[in-house]
Amino acid sequence: MWSIIQAAGWPIWPLILCSVLALALIVERFLSLKTGKVAPPKLVDEAMTASRNGVPGPDVVTQLEQHSVLGEVLASGLRLLNANPKASDETIRVTLEAAGRRAAAKLERFLPALATIASAAPLLGLLGTVIGMIVIFGSQAPTQGAAVSGNPAELAHGISIALYNTAFGLVVAIPALIFWRYFRARVDGYLLTMELSAAQFERHLIALRNAGGQK
Numbered sequence: 001m002w003s004i005i006q007a008a009g010w011p012i013w014p015l016i017l018c019s020v021l022a023l024a025l026i027v028e029r030f031l032s033l034k035t036g037k038v039a040p041p042k043l044v045d046e047a048m049t050a051s052r053n054g055v056p057g058p059d060v061v062t063q064l065e066q067h068s069v070l071g072e073v074l075a076s077g078l079r080l081l082n083a084n085p086k087a088s089d090e091t092i093r094v095t096l097e098a099a100g101r102r103a104a105a106k107l108e109r110f111l112p113a114l115a116t117i118a119s120a121a122p123l124l125g126l127l128g129t130v131i132g133m134i135v136i137f138g139s140q141a142p143t144q145g146a147a148v149s150g151n152p153a154e155l156a157h158g159i160s161i162a163l164y165n166t167a168f169g170l171v172v173a174i175p176a177l178i179f180w181r182y183f184r185a186r187v188d189g190y191l192l193t194m195e196l197s198a199a200q201f202e203r204h205l206i207a208l209r210n211a212g213g214q215k
Contacts, residue, residue: 015124015168021113036068040070044074044197057082069103070193072103097198100191107191111183114179115176129161
């Protein structure tokens, strides 16, 4: 491996940095975008059951908020009714929407960075290719007014730089692109689930407010 890095020259180091960063982002997103941490399937039903007879106290709301990302959205509505039992329909809706936007930002965190790596890696590989071509043409430059002189070592080195960087750029970009699309689709699915859940919970909160009951 070290021999390949040496043959590829200095242009490969930015690609190595990109590969390490991409791997770290992929692992982090895999851990953060687990269903249990984002939108547990029965969380809405459990939250509605817990608040069936009135708005739960702050301790229960805090526990729900810390449960998952969807829990943060649902807890924002309960926290609003705790603070303002007569909150209007519009206020409830705006509160849930604001919490939903914060949740969306949390789910989409680091995805732009992964997309940037997927886009930049082939360009960095192309940069290495261009540098390799410069080395190749430099090795074929005429010296002292004589005919073109070929330096086999420089020629081989230039070819190595060009090919290794092109290949490594694609090796970094392709997985980064695949995982970015995977995480993007996963986040979009979560956002749809959270939007539907928030709409359902909004109706529950309005009914709870109209009932006027609090624990």
